[in-house]
Amino acid sequence: MTFALILEWLIKGIIWVLVLLLGFAYLTLYERKALARIQVRVGPNRTGPWGILQPIADAVKLIFKEELMPARADKLLFFLAPVVTLAPALVITAVVPWGPTLHLFGRDITLYIADVNVGVLYIMSVASIAVYGIVLAGWSSNNKYAMMGGLRSSAQMISYELALGLSFVGVILLAGSARMTEIVEAQKSAWFVLLQPVGTAIFLIATLAEVNRAPFDMPEAEQELTAGYHTEYSGMKFALLFMAEYDKMIAISAIGATLFFGGYREFWFLSNTILSVDKTPWLGPIYMFIKLIILLFGMIWVRATFPRIRYDRLMAFGWKILLPLSLVLIFITATGILLAQQINSWLLWSIPILSLAAGMITIALMYRTLRRKEYARA
Numbered sequence: 428m429t430f431a432l433i434l435e436w437l438i439k440g441i442i443w444v445l446v447l448l449l450g451f452a453y454l455t456l457y458e459r460k461a462l463a464r465i466q467v468r469v470g471p472n473r474t475g476p477w478g479i480l481q482p483i484a485d486a487v488k489l490i491f492k493e494e495l496m497p498a499r500a501d502k503l504l505f506f507l508a509p510v511v512t513l514a515p516a517l518v519i520t521a522v523v524p525w526g527p528t529l530h531l532f533g534r535d536i537t538l539y540i541a542d543v544n545v546g547v548l549y550i551m552s553v554a555s556i557a558v559y560g561i562v563l564a565g566w567s568s569n570n571k572y573a574m575m576g577g578l579r580s581s582a583q584m585i586s587y588e589l590a591l592g593l594s595f596v597g598v599i600l601l602a603g604s605a606r607m608t609e610i611v612e613a614q615k616s617a618w619f620v621l622l623q624p625v626g627t628a629i630f631l632i633a634t635l636a637e638v639n640r641a642p643f644d645m646p647e648a649e650q651e652l653t654a655g656y657h658t659e660y661s662g663m664k665f666a667l668l669f670m671a672e673y674d675k676m677i678a679i680s681a682i683g684a685t686l687f688f689g690g691y692r693e694f695w696f697l698s699n700t701i702l703s704v705d706k707t708p709w710l711g712p713i714y715m716f717i718k719l720i721i722l723l724f725g726m727i728w729v730r731a732t733f734p735r736i737r738y739d740r741l742m743a744f745g746w747k748i749l750l751p752l753s754l755v756l757i758f759i760t761a762t763g764i765l766l767a768q769q770i771n772s773w774l775l776w777s778i779p780i781l782s783l784a785a786g787m788i789t790i791a792l793m794y795r796t797l798r799r800k801e802y803a804r805a
Contacts, residue, residue, distance in 0.1 A: 431534070439540050444517055451673045452482035458727050465731040486666075494662035497569050504567035509660070509667035512560030516674035519553040522546040523681045524608045526691045526711025527704055538691075538712060539608070546607040547595050550682060554591075554637065557675065558584040561639075561646070564668065565656035576655025579738065580639060580646035586745035587636035587643075593753035594630040597623045597760045598686045611690035618695070620687040622778050625786040626756050627687045629749055631725070634679040636745065638672055641730040645738050680722040684715060688722075691715045748793060755785050 456471060456478065463470025471478035496505060526538035543549050558581050565577020599605050601622055602613035613619075620627045636643040647655035657668045684690060691711035693703045704711045736744070763778035 435536070436540060440521075443520070443540065447517055447520075447674050447677060448670075450677050451670045452486065454673045454677065454723065455485070456482050457723065458730075461724060461727045462731050465728065489663060489666040492662040494664060495659070497659050499569045500659065501567040501569070504563050505659075506664070508560050508564035508567055509664045509671070510560070511563060512557055513667050513671040513674070515553045515557040515560075516671045516678055519550055519675075520678045520681055522549050522607050523678075523685055524611055524690060525715050527708045529708055542606065542608055545605045547599060547605040547610075547686075551588075551592050551595065555584075555588060557637075557671070560671070561656050564660065568656075568659040570659050572654075573656050573658040576646040576658070580656060583636055583639070583643065583646065583741065583745075586742055587633040587749070590629055590745060590749035590753045591633035591637060593750070593757060594626045594633065595686070596757050597626045600757070600760050600764055607685055607690075611685060611692060614689045614692055618687065618689045618692075622775065623687070623756070623760065623782060624779055625752070625782040626760075627683075628786070629753055629756070630683060630687065633745075633749065634683065635726065635729065636741075638675040638679060640672075640676070640726055642733040642736050643741060644735060645741060676723060676726060677719070680719050680726070681715070683722055684718040688718050689714075748789060752785065752789050756782055759785065 459481075460470045460478070462468075471481040474480040474484045496502065521540040522543050524537075524539040524542075529536050529538065561580045561584075562577040565573040565575070565580070568574070598610060598619055601619055602610040604610060604613070610619075635641075639646050647657075657665055660668060691704060691714055693710065693714055697703055701707060702710060704714070759781045760778055763775055763781070766777065767773070767775035
Protein backbone atom coordinates (compact mmCIF):
# COMPACT_ATOMS: atom_id res chain seq x y z
CA MET A 428 0.00 0.00 0.00
CA THR A 429 1.55 3.27 -1.19
CA PHE A 430 0.93 6.88 -0.22
CA ALA A 431 -0.47 7.55 -3.72
CA LEU A 432 -3.07 4.79 -3.26
CA ILE A 433 -4.13 6.12 0.16
CA LEU A 434 -4.38 9.64 -1.28
CA GLU A 435 -6.50 8.30 -4.17
CA TRP A 436 -8.91 6.60 -1.74
CA LEU A 437 -9.14 9.78 0.35
CA ILE A 438 -9.85 12.00 -2.66
CA LYS A 439 -12.48 9.62 -4.05
CA GLY A 440 -14.16 9.35 -0.65
CA ILE A 441 -14.34 13.13 -0.19
CA ILE A 442 -15.61 13.66 -3.75
CA TRP A 443 -18.31 11.02 -3.32
CA VAL A 444 -19.55 12.46 -0.01
CA LEU A 445 -19.77 15.90 -1.63
CA VAL A 446 -21.63 14.40 -4.60
CA LEU A 447 -24.14 12.74 -2.26
CA LEU A 448 -24.68 15.96 -0.32
CA LEU A 449 -25.25 17.93 -3.53
CA GLY A 450 -27.34 15.09 -4.94
CA PHE A 451 -29.59 15.16 -1.87
CA ALA A 452 -30.21 18.87 -2.31
CA TYR A 453 -31.14 18.68 -5.97
CA LEU A 454 -33.01 15.38 -5.65
CA THR A 455 -35.53 17.27 -3.50
CA LEU A 456 -35.92 19.82 -6.31
CA TYR A 457 -36.17 17.02 -8.90
CA GLU A 458 -38.91 15.35 -6.86
CA ARG A 459 -40.88 18.54 -6.34
CA LYS A 460 -40.67 19.43 -10.03
CA ALA A 461 -41.65 15.91 -11.13
CA LEU A 462 -44.55 15.72 -8.67
CA ALA A 463 -45.73 19.13 -9.87
CA ARG A 464 -45.78 17.99 -13.50
CA ILE A 465 -47.59 14.76 -12.63
CA GLN A 466 -50.18 16.66 -10.57
CA VAL A 467 -50.50 19.51 -13.13
CA ARG A 468 -48.94 22.13 -10.84
CA VAL A 469 -46.14 24.64 -11.32
CA GLY A 470 -43.76 23.54 -8.58
CA PRO A 471 -40.85 25.63 -7.20
CA ASN A 472 -40.20 28.57 -9.53
CA ARG A 473 -39.52 31.60 -7.35
CA THR A 474 -35.97 31.13 -6.07
CA GLY A 475 -33.53 31.55 -8.94
CA PRO A 476 -34.13 30.81 -12.64
CA TRP A 477 -36.73 28.01 -12.93
CA GLY A 478 -36.45 27.54 -9.17
CA ILE A 479 -32.97 25.97 -9.30
CA LEU A 480 -31.84 27.81 -6.14
CA GLN A 481 -34.70 26.40 -4.05
CA PRO A 482 -32.48 23.75 -2.36
CA ILE A 483 -30.07 26.49 -1.24
CA ALA A 484 -32.94 28.51 0.20
CA ASP A 485 -34.19 25.41 2.06
CA ALA A 486 -30.71 24.75 3.43
CA VAL A 487 -30.37 28.31 4.73
CA LYS A 488 -33.80 28.07 6.36
CA LEU A 489 -32.92 24.80 8.12
CA ILE A 490 -29.53 26.08 9.31
CA PHE A 491 -31.08 29.08 11.05
CA LYS A 492 -34.22 27.33 12.24
CA GLU A 493 -34.51 26.97 16.02
CA GLU A 494 -33.57 23.52 17.31
CA LEU A 495 -35.82 22.10 20.01
CA MET A 496 -35.33 19.14 22.32
CA PRO A 497 -38.00 17.56 24.55
CA ALA A 498 -37.36 18.17 28.25
CA ARG A 499 -37.35 14.45 29.11
CA ALA A 500 -35.56 13.22 25.99
CA ASP A 501 -32.39 11.14 26.20
CA LYS A 502 -30.13 13.94 25.05
CA LEU A 503 -27.16 11.85 23.91
CA LEU A 504 -29.22 9.39 21.85
CA PHE A 505 -31.46 12.20 20.59
CA PHE A 506 -28.33 13.87 19.21
CA LEU A 507 -26.71 10.68 17.83
CA ALA A 508 -29.80 9.20 16.12
CA PRO A 509 -29.65 11.44 12.98
CA VAL A 510 -25.92 10.72 12.62
CA VAL A 511 -26.47 6.95 12.94
CA THR A 512 -29.23 7.18 10.33
CA LEU A 513 -27.18 9.20 7.83
CA ALA A 514 -23.85 7.35 8.07
CA PRO A 515 -25.00 4.08 6.37
CA ALA A 516 -26.52 6.09 3.50
CA LEU A 517 -23.11 7.66 2.83
CA VAL A 518 -20.94 4.53 3.07
CA ILE A 519 -23.18 1.90 1.47
CA THR A 520 -22.25 2.95 -2.09
CA ALA A 521 -18.51 2.52 -1.50
CA VAL A 522 -18.59 -0.78 -3.42
CA VAL A 523 -20.69 0.49 -6.36
CA PRO A 524 -18.59 0.78 -9.56
CA TRP A 525 -19.42 3.94 -11.53
CA GLY A 526 -17.37 3.10 -14.60
CA PRO A 527 -14.49 1.02 -15.94
CA THR A 528 -10.91 1.67 -14.99
CA LEU A 529 -9.55 4.89 -16.55
CA HIS A 530 -5.91 5.73 -17.22
CA LEU A 531 -5.35 9.21 -15.78
CA PHE A 532 -2.31 11.07 -14.40
CA GLY A 533 -0.04 8.20 -15.44
CA ARG A 534 -1.89 5.59 -13.36
CA ASP A 535 -5.01 3.44 -13.53
CA ILE A 536 -7.89 5.08 -11.65
CA THR A 537 -10.80 2.86 -10.59
CA LEU A 538 -14.21 4.51 -10.39
CA TYR A 539 -15.15 2.91 -7.09
CA ILE A 540 -13.86 3.35 -3.56
CA ALA A 541 -13.58 -0.36 -2.64
CA ASP A 542 -13.78 -3.57 -4.66
CA VAL A 543 -14.86 -6.06 -2.00
CA ASN A 544 -15.20 -9.70 -3.04
CA VAL A 545 -18.41 -9.91 -0.99
CA GLY A 546 -19.80 -6.56 -2.11
CA VAL A 547 -23.43 -7.71 -1.98
CA LEU A 548 -23.01 -8.89 1.62
CA TYR A 549 -21.41 -5.53 2.48
CA ILE A 550 -24.49 -3.75 1.10
CA MET A 551 -26.86 -5.93 3.15
CA SER A 552 -24.87 -5.49 6.36
CA VAL A 553 -24.64 -1.71 6.05
CA ALA A 554 -28.31 -1.37 5.05
CA SER A 555 -29.41 -3.19 8.19
CA ILE A 556 -27.67 -0.62 10.42
CA ALA A 557 -29.88 2.29 9.31
CA VAL A 558 -32.87 0.99 11.27
CA TYR A 559 -31.01 1.59 14.56
CA GLY A 560 -30.91 5.32 13.96
CA ILE A 561 -34.64 5.49 13.27
CA VAL A 562 -35.52 3.41 16.34
CA LEU A 563 -33.22 5.54 18.50
CA ALA A 564 -34.80 8.72 17.13
CA GLY A 565 -38.25 7.48 18.10
CA TRP A 566 -37.28 6.08 21.51
CA SER A 567 -35.05 8.95 22.65
CA SER A 568 -37.71 11.58 21.85
CA ASN A 569 -39.90 10.43 24.80
CA ASN A 570 -42.94 10.84 22.57
CA LYS A 571 -45.50 8.09 21.99
CA TYR A 572 -46.07 9.07 18.35
CA ALA A 573 -42.33 9.10 17.61
CA MET A 574 -41.90 5.80 19.45
CA MET A 575 -44.69 4.20 17.41
CA GLY A 576 -43.05 5.43 14.21
CA GLY A 577 -39.71 3.93 15.25
CA LEU A 578 -41.33 0.58 16.07
CA ARG A 579 -43.20 0.53 12.77
CA SER A 580 -40.03 1.32 10.88
CA SER A 581 -38.04 -1.45 12.58
CA ALA A 582 -40.76 -4.06 11.97
CA GLN A 583 -41.14 -2.94 8.35
CA MET A 584 -37.39 -2.98 7.63
CA ILE A 585 -36.91 -6.43 9.16
CA SER A 586 -39.83 -7.82 7.15
CA TYR A 587 -38.80 -6.46 3.77
CA GLU A 588 -35.07 -6.94 4.34
CA LEU A 589 -35.58 -10.70 4.04
CA ALA A 590 -37.16 -10.40 0.59
CA LEU A 591 -34.52 -7.84 -0.39
CA GLY A 592 -31.67 -10.16 0.62
CA LEU A 593 -33.21 -13.08 -1.26
CA SER A 594 -33.55 -10.95 -4.40
CA PHE A 595 -29.74 -10.54 -4.26
CA VAL A 596 -29.29 -14.31 -4.27
CA GLY A 597 -30.62 -14.65 -7.82
CA VAL A 598 -28.13 -12.05 -9.03
CA ILE A 599 -25.25 -13.83 -7.29
CA LEU A 600 -26.29 -17.14 -8.90
CA LEU A 601 -26.51 -15.60 -12.38
CA ALA A 602 -23.19 -13.75 -12.08
CA GLY A 603 -21.37 -16.49 -10.20
CA SER A 604 -19.89 -13.83 -7.92
CA ALA A 605 -20.79 -11.43 -5.12
CA ARG A 606 -18.25 -8.83 -6.34
CA MET A 607 -20.03 -5.79 -7.81
CA THR A 608 -17.58 -5.25 -10.67
CA GLU A 609 -17.95 -8.89 -11.78
CA ILE A 610 -21.76 -8.61 -11.57
CA VAL A 611 -21.62 -5.64 -13.96
CA GLU A 612 -19.35 -7.45 -16.43
CA ALA A 613 -21.61 -10.54 -16.31
CA GLN A 614 -24.39 -8.36 -17.78
CA LYS A 615 -22.40 -7.52 -20.90
CA SER A 616 -24.56 -9.77 -23.10
CA ALA A 617 -27.87 -9.41 -21.22
CA TRP A 618 -29.01 -7.33 -18.28
CA PHE A 619 -30.25 -9.36 -15.33
CA VAL A 620 -33.60 -7.57 -15.46
CA LEU A 621 -34.26 -9.65 -18.59
CA LEU A 622 -33.32 -12.91 -16.90
CA GLN A 623 -34.97 -12.12 -13.57
CA PRO A 624 -37.78 -9.58 -14.13
CA VAL A 625 -39.80 -10.66 -11.08
CA GLY A 626 -36.68 -10.55 -8.89
CA THR A 627 -36.10 -6.99 -10.10
CA ALA A 628 -39.68 -6.07 -9.15
CA ILE A 629 -39.19 -7.58 -5.68
CA PHE A 630 -35.96 -5.60 -5.25
CA LEU A 631 -37.64 -2.33 -6.25
CA ILE A 632 -40.64 -2.92 -3.97
CA ALA A 633 -38.50 -3.99 -1.01
CA THR A 634 -36.19 -1.00 -1.34
CA LEU A 635 -39.17 1.36 -1.26
CA ALA A 636 -40.14 -0.21 2.06
CA GLU A 637 -36.52 -0.05 3.29
CA VAL A 638 -36.33 3.73 2.86
CA ASN A 639 -39.92 4.34 4.08
CA ARG A 640 -41.00 5.78 0.75
CA ALA A 641 -44.64 5.98 -0.30
CA PRO A 642 -46.70 3.82 -0.40
CA PHE A 643 -44.66 2.21 2.42
CA ASP A 644 -44.32 5.38 4.50
CA MET A 645 -46.33 4.16 7.50
CA PRO A 646 -43.55 5.16 9.98
CA GLU A 647 -44.27 8.76 8.94
CA ALA A 648 -48.07 8.54 8.54
CA GLU A 649 -49.02 12.11 9.39
CA GLN A 650 -52.74 11.37 9.85
CA GLU A 651 -51.86 8.92 12.66
CA LEU A 652 -48.41 9.82 14.00
CA THR A 653 -48.14 13.56 13.11
CA ALA A 654 -44.68 12.92 11.62
CA GLY A 655 -43.56 9.59 13.02
CA TYR A 656 -40.08 8.99 14.38
CA HIS A 657 -38.89 12.55 13.63
CA THR A 658 -41.86 14.34 15.24
CA GLU A 659 -39.66 16.09 17.84
CA TYR A 660 -36.80 16.97 15.49
CA SER A 661 -36.24 20.41 13.97
CA GLY A 662 -33.47 22.46 12.42
CA MET A 663 -30.30 20.67 11.33
CA LYS A 664 -31.16 17.45 13.19
CA PHE A 665 -34.30 17.13 11.08
CA ALA A 666 -32.22 18.02 8.01
CA LEU A 667 -29.91 15.06 8.72
CA LEU A 668 -32.87 12.65 8.93
CA PHE A 669 -34.29 14.18 5.77
CA MET A 670 -30.90 13.91 4.06
CA ALA A 671 -30.59 10.25 5.07
CA GLU A 672 -33.84 9.35 3.31
CA TYR A 673 -32.88 11.03 0.04
CA ASP A 674 -29.30 9.78 0.10
CA LYS A 675 -30.67 6.26 0.61
CA MET A 676 -32.86 6.81 -2.46
CA ILE A 677 -29.73 7.61 -4.48
CA ALA A 678 -27.89 4.65 -2.97
CA ILE A 679 -30.56 2.03 -3.69
CA SER A 680 -31.05 3.39 -7.21
CA ALA A 681 -27.30 3.03 -7.84
CA ILE A 682 -27.32 -0.49 -6.37
CA GLY A 683 -30.39 -1.46 -8.42
CA ALA A 684 -28.80 -0.11 -11.62
CA THR A 685 -25.65 -2.14 -10.85
CA LEU A 686 -27.39 -5.41 -10.00
CA PHE A 687 -30.17 -5.53 -12.60
CA PHE A 688 -29.68 -2.87 -15.28
CA GLY A 689 -26.08 -3.41 -16.37
CA GLY A 690 -24.43 -0.84 -14.12
CA TYR A 691 -22.11 1.37 -16.13
CA ARG A 692 -22.49 -0.86 -19.22
CA GLU A 693 -24.04 0.73 -22.29
CA PHE A 694 -27.64 0.17 -23.35
CA TRP A 695 -27.98 -3.04 -25.35
CA PHE A 696 -28.54 -1.30 -28.71
CA LEU A 697 -25.18 0.50 -28.37
CA SER A 698 -23.09 -2.68 -28.07
CA ASN A 699 -20.17 -2.97 -30.51
CA THR A 700 -20.43 0.71 -31.43
CA ILE A 701 -18.20 3.67 -30.68
CA LEU A 702 -20.61 4.49 -27.83
CA SER A 703 -19.93 1.23 -26.01
CA VAL A 704 -17.99 1.34 -22.74
CA ASP A 705 -15.37 -1.05 -24.12
CA LYS A 706 -14.40 1.47 -26.81
CA THR A 707 -15.17 4.71 -24.93
CA PRO A 708 -14.63 4.04 -21.21
CA TRP A 709 -15.46 7.56 -19.99
CA LEU A 710 -19.09 7.04 -21.07
CA GLY A 711 -19.56 4.56 -18.20
CA PRO A 712 -20.39 7.19 -15.52
CA ILE A 713 -22.78 8.92 -17.95
CA TYR A 714 -24.74 5.69 -18.55
CA MET A 715 -24.82 5.08 -14.81
CA PHE A 716 -26.15 8.59 -14.17
CA ILE A 717 -28.90 8.16 -16.79
CA LYS A 718 -30.06 4.89 -15.20
CA LEU A 719 -29.94 6.54 -11.78
CA ILE A 720 -32.19 9.40 -12.93
CA ILE A 721 -34.69 6.95 -14.47
CA LEU A 722 -34.91 4.81 -11.32
CA LEU A 723 -35.30 7.89 -9.11
CA PHE A 724 -38.12 9.11 -11.34
CA GLY A 725 -39.79 5.71 -10.92
CA MET A 726 -39.75 6.15 -7.13
CA ILE A 727 -41.20 9.65 -7.45
CA TRP A 728 -43.87 8.39 -9.86
CA VAL A 729 -44.90 5.68 -7.41
CA ARG A 730 -45.25 8.28 -4.65
CA ALA A 731 -47.53 10.39 -6.84
CA THR A 732 -49.65 7.43 -7.97
CA PHE A 733 -50.29 4.89 -5.19
CA PRO A 734 -52.06 5.50 -1.86
CA ARG A 735 -50.51 4.51 1.46
CA ILE A 736 -50.92 0.82 2.32
CA ARG A 737 -52.75 -0.12 5.50
CA TYR A 738 -50.21 -1.34 8.05
CA ASP A 739 -51.54 -4.89 8.51
CA ARG A 740 -51.63 -5.37 4.74
CA LEU A 741 -48.15 -3.91 4.42
CA MET A 742 -46.75 -6.50 6.84
CA ALA A 743 -48.77 -9.33 5.31
CA PHE A 744 -47.53 -8.39 1.84
CA GLY A 745 -43.92 -8.69 2.99
CA TRP A 746 -44.24 -11.95 4.93
CA LYS A 747 -46.93 -13.81 2.99
CA ILE A 748 -46.24 -12.75 -0.59
CA LEU A 749 -42.77 -11.32 -1.23
CA LEU A 750 -40.87 -13.76 1.02
CA PRO A 751 -42.38 -17.01 -0.41
CA LEU A 752 -42.14 -15.65 -3.96
CA SER A 753 -38.45 -14.82 -3.41
CA LEU A 754 -37.76 -18.38 -2.29
CA VAL A 755 -39.54 -19.76 -5.37
CA LEU A 756 -37.48 -17.48 -7.63
CA ILE A 757 -34.22 -18.72 -6.09
CA PHE A 758 -35.27 -22.31 -6.83
CA ILE A 759 -36.24 -21.41 -10.42
CA THR A 760 -32.96 -19.52 -10.98
CA ALA A 761 -30.78 -22.31 -9.59
CA THR A 762 -32.66 -24.95 -11.62
CA GLY A 763 -32.44 -22.90 -14.83
CA ILE A 764 -28.69 -22.37 -14.42
CA LEU A 765 -28.14 -26.08 -13.77
CA LEU A 766 -30.17 -27.07 -16.85
CA ALA A 767 -28.30 -24.53 -18.99
CA GLN A 768 -24.95 -25.93 -17.85
CA GLN A 769 -25.88 -29.59 -18.23
CA ILE A 770 -28.16 -29.65 -21.30
CA ASN A 771 -28.33 -26.49 -23.42
CA SER A 772 -27.38 -22.85 -22.78
CA TRP A 773 -30.72 -21.72 -24.25
CA LEU A 774 -32.47 -23.23 -21.24
CA LEU A 775 -31.21 -20.22 -19.27
CA TRP A 776 -34.16 -18.32 -20.74
CA SER A 777 -36.51 -20.67 -18.92
CA ILE A 778 -35.72 -18.59 -15.81
CA PRO A 779 -37.64 -15.43 -16.88
CA ILE A 780 -40.50 -17.50 -18.32
CA LEU A 781 -41.02 -19.52 -15.15
CA SER A 782 -40.42 -16.44 -12.98
CA LEU A 783 -43.14 -14.50 -14.78
CA ALA A 784 -45.46 -17.49 -14.44
CA ALA A 785 -44.78 -17.62 -10.69
CA GLY A 786 -45.41 -13.88 -10.45
CA MET A 787 -48.74 -14.08 -12.29
CA ILE A 788 -49.87 -17.01 -10.13
CA THR A 789 -48.99 -14.98 -7.03
CA ILE A 790 -50.99 -11.99 -8.29
CA ALA A 791 -53.97 -14.23 -9.07
CA LEU A 792 -53.90 -15.80 -5.59
CA MET A 793 -53.55 -12.39 -3.97
CA TYR A 794 -56.51 -11.05 -5.96
CA ARG A 795 -58.64 -14.07 -5.01
CA THR A 796 -57.81 -13.62 -1.32
CA LEU A 797 -58.76 -9.94 -1.41
CA ARG A 798 -62.04 -10.73 -3.19
CA ARG A 799 -62.90 -13.35 -0.58
CA LYS A 800 -62.35 -10.81 2.20
CA GLU A 801 -64.62 -8.32 0.44
CA TYR A 802 -67.38 -10.94 0.09
CA ALA A 803 -66.96 -11.93 3.75
CA ARG A 804 -67.42 -8.31 4.88
CA ALA A 805 -70.43 -7.89 2.61
